[in-house]
Amino acid sequence: MKKFIHDDFLLETDYAKELYHNYAKDQPIIDYHCHLPVDEIAANNNFANLTQIWIEGDHYKWRAMRALGIEEKYITGNATDEEKFHKWAETVPYSLRNPLYHWTHLELSRYFGIDQLLDPTSAATIYKACNEKLSCPEFSPQNLIQRMHTEVVCTTDDPLDDLSHHSRLAASEYPVKVLPTFRPDGLIEIEKIDFIDYLSALSKITDIKITDFESLKEAIRSRVHHFHNNGCRLSDHGLPHAYSAQYTEAEVNRILKLRLAEKSITQKEAAQYKSAILVALGELYAEKNWVMQLHLGPIRDTNKAVLGKVGINAGVDSIGDYQQAEHLASFLNRLNNNDNLPKTILYNSNPSDNEVFATMAGNFTGEGIKSKVQFGAAWWFLDQKDGIEDQLNVLSNMGLLSCSVGMLTDSRSFLSFPRHEYYRRVLCNMLGNDLKAGLLPNDMEWIGKIVRDVTYNNAKSFFEFPSTIKKLGTKTYKSL
Template identity: 75%
Template sequence: MKKFIHEDFLLETDYAKELYHDYAKGQPIIDYHSHLPPNELAEDKNFENITQIWIEGDHYKWRAMRALGVPEKFITGKATDAEKFQKWAQTVPYTMRNPLYHWTHLELSRYFGIDELLTPESAEDIYAQCNSHLKKPSFSTRNLVSKMNVEVVCTTDDPLDNLSHHITLAESDCPVKVLPTFRPDGLINIEKVDFTDYISTLSKITGITITDLASLGEAAKKRVAYFHENGCRLSDHGLIHAYGYDYTEAEINKILSNRFAEKSISEKEIRQYKSAVLHLLGQLYAEKNWVMQLHLGPIRDTNKAILTKIGINAGVDSIGDYPQAEQLANFLNRLNNSGSLPKTILYNSNPSDNELFATMAGNFTGEEIKGKVQFGAAWWFLDQKDGIKDQLDAVSNMGLLSCSVGMLTDSRSFLSFPRHEYYRRVLCNILGNDLKDGLLPHDMKWIGKIVQDITYNNAKEFFQFPSLVENLSLKR
């Protein structure tokens, strides 16, 4: 009987098979956006069992289990790890046509060599097999990442972080380059309860008394420089939409003064403040030749009962329907007009906005920079087979697919790297079908080069990461 995950999985034509096996499969991975915990890489941790590495923290799986009516006890509660795995195994057969079904079996195959379908009947044996492997030194966190031919992993890090784990990794024999990403949510979200405490800590770390926009900018500049010295080449922002509202520096200074005095600020003032700080940060990124990532559009933490019980990242977020175009255009245009628009990747959570994002990216170009503003890979709820195809089609129809910097995991799991393989198979299948239908010329060498550019070469050129053999000047 043919294995479910076989060598030509998702590849419908001989053209697709040739493109994948001869051009895409062997490409290294640059995973330029993830949420992997750097401490677990620094420790080179071995997980005790498959539940801890595979189910804990994975809100995709949690959502599927809840949809099936599995009690929370077996999802994020106090059930044993073996019981939680059994409940996941009971859920998997019901996930058919959800990407979880494909990802689950790709991951079992690629990491553990298990090609058997996960079912309630096979669960006990698969649990034992996986746990036996995870005890081996070759299944430590660093080796799990290296096993997938990963060159670079970028984590997601708060500006207040001292980056000690990244420093440890840089000074170690870790086979993968692990670099930080600057994620300044605490600096931007002035409406949050802990905003003033955050700014106070930033002030202490930088030695700069923050009283207004200028001093806030100096403190941010100092942290950007520190991150840059430690290998950071990207920032990341999670927003409902971009902010390009009008403001004056005097208005922002008054807003900050009122906020520091614990006075209320209006919705308009919140928007003005975010517009000012995002513009300031964009200028800092451009000075360092960083790439700015904007993850736009989700509505988060909708189920307050689960949020109260479990906390953030509990799997109760969804696609939002916020207006995107005007503020995104204003934000990018303001930076562009001042000559300080950094290379940028726009990620969209709402499929109805795909063409909007693809065309917006094409509005802002840079001489001698291929794809300066990118419509990023299908994200979150869209990083499944159909969503990937829709994103690739939008980029192809509205811009240049050949300039794309390809896929990323955006994951907290050390077992998520087969998502790159999944993306590559979908990409090659699309191009293979176009070849079959006569929509592309039969020039496999050239189309194969484009596949290699999308899956590796473009990212390497775009991000300008410190050389894999360069000794960074690391500062504690």
């Protein structure tokens, strides 16, 4: 019986097989956006069992288990790790046509050499076999990353992070670059209850007393400088939509002072502050030649009962239906008009925004830069076969697929790197089908070059990661 995950998995034509095996398969991985915990990478301690490395914290799996009606104690509760694994194994056969089914068996195959389908009858054997391997040195977090031919990993980090774990990794002999990404959501969300405490922590770490908008920008500049010198070349924002309210510096200064005095502000005033701080951040990114990532559109923490029990990232987020185009155009224009628009990647969570984001990206270009503003890879609920194909088709029709910086994991799991393989197989299969249909010329060398560019070369050029990283430890900077 043919293995489910075989050499030509997802590859429907001989053209696709040639493209994947000869041009895509062995490309290094640049995982420029993920949520791997850098402290665990630096510590490099083996996981105790398969549940801890594979199910703990994976809200994709949690959603599927809840959909099957499994009790919360077996998902995020106090059941044993083995009990939780068996409940996941019970869920897997019911996840047919969900990307989890493909990912699950890809990961079992690529990391553990297990080609058996996971279900209740195979669960005990698979759990035991994987646990035995997880105790071996080659299954430590660093080795799991490295064995996937990974060259760069960009974690997602708060501006308050001292980056000591990144510095520790940079000072080691570890060959994979583990670089920080600047994620300043706490600086933007002025309406949040902990906003003043957050600014207080920022003031302390930078030794800059934050009393107004100008001193806040100075403190942010200090952290951007610190991140840059620890190898950061990307920022990231998780927003419902871009902010584009009209404001003046005087108005924003007044609004921030009101909030610092613990007085209430209106929704309009919050939008003005958010618009101003987002522009100020964009200007800093352009100055440092960083890439700005905008993840736009989800509605988060919708199930308040689960949020109260489990906390954030519980798996109760969904696609939002926000208006995007006008906000995004206005924000990008504000930066572009003053020649302060950094290289940017736009990610949408709502598939109905595919064409909006693809065409918006094409409005803003830069001489000598391939696709200065990118329509980013299929994200979150869309990073499955259909969603990836849709993104590739829209990008091809509205822009230049050949300039894409390719895929990322966006994951908290050390076993998620086969998602790059999954993307590469889908890409090669699509191009192979076009070749078979006569929609592309039979020029394997050129199309193979495009595959190599999309899967590796474009990202390497676009992000301009440092060849060396200054060892700065926890030192902070007041200004440039």
